[in-house]
Amino acid sequence: MGKNPQPLVPEFAKTFGVENIITDGISAQHPYGAMVVAKMAEKVSILHTHPILVFGPKQDRLGKYSAKYGNKLYWLEYETESPVNWTHYKNVTEILDTENLQEMKTELGDKLHIDKEILVRNRLFDLVIGDWDRHAKQWGWVVQNEGDAYKAIPLAGDRDNAFFTLDGLIPKVVSSKNIQPRLRSFEEEIEYIPGLVYPFDRYFLLNTPTEVFKEQARFIQETLTDDAIQNALNTWPIIIYQLHGNEIRDKLIARRNQLVDYAIAFKEEIDKQGILAEPLKGSEDAKISGDLRACFECPM
Numbered sequence: 001m002g003k004n005p006q007p008l009v010p011e012f013a014k015t016f017g018v019e020n021i022i023t024d025g026i027s028a029q030h031p032y033g034a035m036v037v038a039k040m041a042e043k044v045s046i047l048h049t050h051p052i053l054v055f056g057p058k059q060d061r062l063g064k065y066s067a068k069y070g071n072k073l074y075w076l077e078y079e080t081e082s083p084v085n086w087t088h089y090k091n092v093t094e095i096l097d098t099e100n101l102q103e104m105k106t107e108l109g110d111k112l113h114i115d116k117e118i119l120v121r122n123r124l125f126d127l128v129i130g131d132w133d134r135h136a137k138q139w140g141w142v143v144q145n146e147g148d149a150y151k152a153i154p155l156a157g158d159r160d161n162a163f164f165t166l167d168g169l170i171p172k173v174v175s176s177k178n179i180q181p182r183l184r185s186f187e188e189e190i191e192y193i194p195g196l197v198y199p200f201d202r203y204f205l206l207n208t209p210t211e212v213f214k215e216q217a218r219f220i221q222e223t224l225t226d227d228a229i230q231n232a233l234n235t236w237p238i239i240i241y242q243l244h245g246n247e248i249r250d251k252l253i254a255r256r257n258q259l260v261d262y263a264i265a266f267k268e269e270i271d272k273q274g275i276l277a278e279p280l281k282g283s284e285d286a287k288i289s290g291d292l293r294a295c296f297e298c299p300m
Helices: 011-015 019-026 033-043 060-069 098-111 116-129 169-174 199-205 210-223 226-233 238-257 259-273
Strands: 052-056 072-076 092-097 112-114 139-146 149-156
Touching: 033 116, 033 226, 092 098, 092 149, 098 112, 098 139, 098 149, 116 149, 116 199, 116 210, 116 238, 116 259, 199 259, 210 238, 210 259, 226 238, 238 259
Parallel strands: 112 149
Antiparallel strands: 052 072, 092 139, 139 149
16 A cells, blocks of 8 residues: 655645655665564564565456456554554453553553563664664554553554665755754764654663663673574565665664664663653643643653
8 A cells, every 4th residue: 555755744835845755765675674674573582563475466356356456465453542452472362553542551650661671672673774764653552551550662663664775865865954954864883862762762761871871772682693684684585675675684683783772872862852842742642630740650
């Protein structure tokens, strides 16, 4: 299915009539990235949605939709919200989106906590693969019963911006830190950490100890070895790998090698940007009683 890049097009582009150029440039998503990301996620012990690439041929059973949707490739994957536990975790009550997790927090208070170590690992993994689009709606939460308490384990979805690469002058202008600071191209070095901090991070990870970030960065460095990265990339058909597999491998290795430094900078930027002053994007409709909860661990 096609993606709508319109939210990323700045007003000046519409004014000067270069909107189509930018729209074309933003179609820089790697169409086969999800399968490699899933393999690497397994290696560092974080959840993924088990994406499977399938071909849907034109057929009579599709009726009037056959012409539009037939003879195309599609990703099939689990949802990040489900009443059924499809993960390997035990004692799971349900899989919630971020909005419903906030509502559950309102009801349970201190009896519900998130697995911050695993969330930090997820966010540092995002830095390695260059997935810059990680707002609140991109996450599910596997809620696990622990007797009288509950633990929410993060579940990342929608991996279409891993290995995102921009080409051309105007798209690169758009991705500058002064226009679209979140729009980051996948390079060997991360050039602008502040653009990668989301309100999501400030809501869930504000004031998390630096040592947690460093420990999780070191875990990824030790676990996501060169061989593990290569094995993940080898899941691609050879014709896809030959296009830029070696280039992506080298960038992944370079970003992994610098991950402790990136982790420290990421943590410092979360705390620098501070507590939220507005509802968490993607959760505006959550039925949260009382004053706005500007961070997950705020006193109830």
